[in-house]
Amino acid sequence: MKKTRGRPPSGGREEILKATLDVLRERGIARLTTREVAERAGVSEGSIFYHFVDRPGLLKAVFENSLDGMKNLTSAAYASNDIRTTLNTFAKVIADFLDSGLDVLIAAQADAELRGVVVDFLVGNDYGPHRGIAGIGHYLAEQQAAGVIRSDIDPKIISYLIVSDAFQRAAQPKLFGQRKGVPGQDAFFTALMTLIAPVD
Template identity: 35%
Template sequence: MTGGNRGRGRPGTGVREAILAAAEAILAEAGVARLSTKEIARRAGAAESSIFYHFTDRLGLLQAVVRLHLPLYRDVAEAVVRDAGAGSLRDNLTRLLDGLDAYYRRIAPILAAVQADGDLRARFAERGADGAVGPQRALLPVVDYLAEEQRLGRVRADLDLEPAALLIVGAAYQRAVFRHLSGEDAPAVAGARVADALLPALLAR
């Protein structure tokens, strides 16, 4: 990401959103190689200094794009935790898997950008070392949901919740990656079928 002189004063209203949209469009079209502050500013119709004002650095910008799409998963996860015990375990798992899949499909270009850039990867790992940020955070709502189902007696009492949550999140991530690599029109394994494969390991006997 190229540098630029930081301007004085507060950027105008809507600039932050325009920068996020421009960064996401560039990543989807051309990947991290074209993700320069000059190109983002040109696409956003903003001053280059506005990027540093709002996001501090390149990693901050990418993390902001990821947060932009968190509701795709967070809203589903919160609803499933709230509704634990209602409906079937299969339906709840399918909702979780589909919410995670939608989220990961939107952020797949950002994950690829971080993996492709050694500096970004190292700084991302450094910022996530304390567990406050990073992909491991996706496990927490799933663990919460499984714990509530376990308390209600619908999930095995001896189930190790973190590995089980990892299987669910991992399955959703793989579905999203396959779709990203193969194109949105490529055949995909339905979330309900993935739920059916996971259920025997989860159900209380």
């Protein structure tokens, strides 16, 4: 059996994908032309159409590439025995994904057809925030059973608060251009730990 599955990397294809994402983030999807992508990737326009058929095909490939990072959202390893440290690790995994994943999700909204393609992909793979929420929720349920966090709250809600925080933290600077009003991550987690601590 060969070591690499599928096409042998001649470089061109990957360079195109990378260049596309770069242009997407810098110029915005409305300014993304196959011409500029070709220049940045160091290939001709013809190559782009050879590999991806058409512009939507190129974008679809880039989108699915970035969005596949969402599969990691369920299975973040438990980092330590400390709750806060573990929750922080979960949050970091989500934040890492959102940094580039959000750009793609937002870009897709610029075109109704791309919107549909992305949604189909997400739904088809069952990708979405609920995966992160479920993963953290499972961990928190264990902690609750162990009596480490208060018992009068649905762990899913706590989990949702953590995911929402990560989402807000990632999305706000992108959409509003500033981070005003968002508490530091430390302040957030400190408050959260206080809120979910067992009540006497």
